[in-house]
Amino acid sequence: MKTVNVAVIGAGWFGDVHSECFLRAQSMLQGVKIxxxxxxxxxxxxxxxxKEKYGFEYYTTDWHEVIDNxxxxxxxxxxxxxxxxxxSIxxxxxxxxxxxxxxxxxxVKDAVDMTEAAEKAGITNMVDxxxxKIPALAQLHDLIQAGELGRIYHIKGMFLQDFGFDSPMTWRFKKALSGGGSIVTMxxxxxxAVRYLVGEIDEVCSTGKTFIEKRTDPNTGKEDSCDVDDAMTVLLKFKNGAIGMLMTSWLCHGCRHHHELEVYGEKGSAKFNSERLNELELWLDDPKSPLNGKKTVLIGRDNPYGDLFNLKTGMGVGVKESITIQMRDMVEGIVSGKAQTPSFYDGMMAVKVTSAIIKAADTHTWVKVPE
Ligand SMILES: NC(=O)c1ccc[n+]([C@@H]2O[C@H](COP(=O)([O-])OP(=O)(O)OC[C@H]3O[C@@H](n4cnc5c(N)ncnc54)[C@H](O)[C@@H]3O)[C@@H](O)[C@H]2O)c1
Structure with missing residues (x-):
């Protein structure tokens, strides 16, 4: 049996989540040990x-050690x-x-360099x-690909949270450390998601704002300046002719983790909200389809990835299940040599769009997403 030895660098919030998900992914794999x-x-x-929580064999404070091992x-x-x-490089x-x-x-340069290096080396590469991998979004993707919504005209995407109201100064509020604000983080x-559902974005126009300009650094107790957007609103033109709008903000009371997508096509529409992760609201204008008219579809066993968790429809999957599926895909990719998505290429395209949005906000113009 092949063993895939994993090193996780960064044991903060998401390093902890990834470690758990690698352990859980083992049950979805045969002939390979993580x-x-x-x-x-x-x-x-x-x-x-x-190390103690998840049973890593070793720990270190120097990341070069795992690169050299x-x-x-x-x-x-x-x-x-x-x-x-x-x-990564x-x-x-x-x-x-x-x-x-x-x-x-x-x-963009760093993202391009990373993607080119990964593709040239032929290694398995994925971005989180x-x-x-959320079954409801994967189902929506499959419906759009199958033409059930017809040609897509519009998409609205929002990612709204409320943690910005009481967060102390962290790396997220410094452009040099994060690359940008809510438009980068969320x-x-x-x-x-909009690239996955609708296709490549051609041009963007946007406006962003920093509402809370100073936050207290918990290490020094002193106030420090924030130089990233707390909120961003964006207009999109897609290469296939669709149009769309995005909004991101971490200053939205009542929105704990509100990642919402609405897709409108010539034959139907669909709505997804991450606060109701196992539902898809569909409207199909097709009397021959069992989904004709407005329906809230409970996503479960019969939808993408539905058989992986031994749960009945209605019991529900969560974000950790979707990350577990990614870890399974990553390890399967290593074993089989087959490319997996979302890949560094997808990560690079998101960085290109984000940087075009930040440039559009700074210059008050429409900005083309670089090829
Ligand atoms: N995909 C998602 O939904 C999602 C959610 C949260 C965070 N993230 C991403 O995960 C990454 C980490 O975010 P987080 O919220 O876990 O941050 P965090 O601050 O909780 O954790 C980061 C950890 O990295 C460690 N670290 C920093 N520099 C290091 C170095 N040179 N060598 C070794 N360790 C180092 C820190 O000590 C810290 O423990 C970010 O890129 C963030 O954007 C993604």
Whole structure:
């Protein structure tokens, strides 16, 4: 049996989630063993905690050790955004397979370099856009691909949260550390979702705003300036002629984790909201279809990935299930050599769109998304 040795770099919030999901993905795989080999964090107590919680064999505070360790097959980059490029490229150069958190990189150049390096090396590469693996969104994608909604005319995407009201200063509020504000943190997910559902974005026009200009640094107790958008609104033109709008904000009372997508086509429409993850609201104008008229469809066993969790329809899956599916796909890709999505290419395209949106907001013009 082949063993895939995993190193997770960054044992903060999402490094913890990924570690759990690697363990859970084991039950979906045959003929391959996932071994949690080493967890890395510059903050030693975090590395030790994660090692003990998930049973990693080793921990270290120096990420170079896992890059240099020939036993490691898969490097999972879960640090602050600014390290994604350096760590991923170092791992790729040593022939390792890389799973990277979103956003893939802070700049278009870094994202292009990472994607080219991964493709040239022929390693398995994925980026964490797990909404693609939510059964309801995967079902909507399949319906659109099958032409059930007809030609798509419009899409509306929103990712709204409320954590910005009381968050202290963190790397997310500094452009040099995060690459951007709500349009990067949450927008990269919506951008990937609209690309997944409708296709490539051609041009964008946007406006953004920083409402809370100073936050207290918990380490120094002093106020520090924020230089990223708290909220962004965007107009989109797609290459296939569809049009759309996006809104991202972390200053929305009542929106805990509100990732909403509405798609309107010539034959029907669909609505998805991550706060009701197992539902799809459909309107199909087709008397011959069992879905004719307005329906709230409960997504479950009979929908994409529905057979993986041994749950009845209505019991519901969550975000950790979607990340678990990604970890399964990543390991399957390593074993089979088959390319997986969302890949670094998808991560790079999201960075290109995000940076075009930030440029459009700065210049008050329509901006073409670079090819
Ligand atoms: N896909 C998603 O839905 C999702 C959700 C949350 C976070 N994320 C992404 O995950 C990444 C991490 O976010 P988080 O919320 O877990 O942040 P976090 O601050 O909770 O964790 C980051 C960890 O990385 C460690 N770290 C920083 N620099 C390091 C270095 N040089 N070497 C080793 N460890 C280092 C920190 O000590 C910290 O423990 C970000 O890129 C973020 O955008 C994605």
């Amino acid at each position: 071994k949690l080999h080493t967890v890395v964090d510059i903050y030693e107590p975090a590395a030790i905690k994660c 020939p036993e490691i097959d898969l490097v999972d980059v879960c640090t602050d955004n600014k390290f994604h490029r350096e760590m 170092a791992a790729i150069e040593k022939g390792k397979h890389v799973f990277c958190e979103k956003p893939l990189a802070d700049t 856009f797990h909404y693609r 927008g990269s997910h919506v951008i990937d």
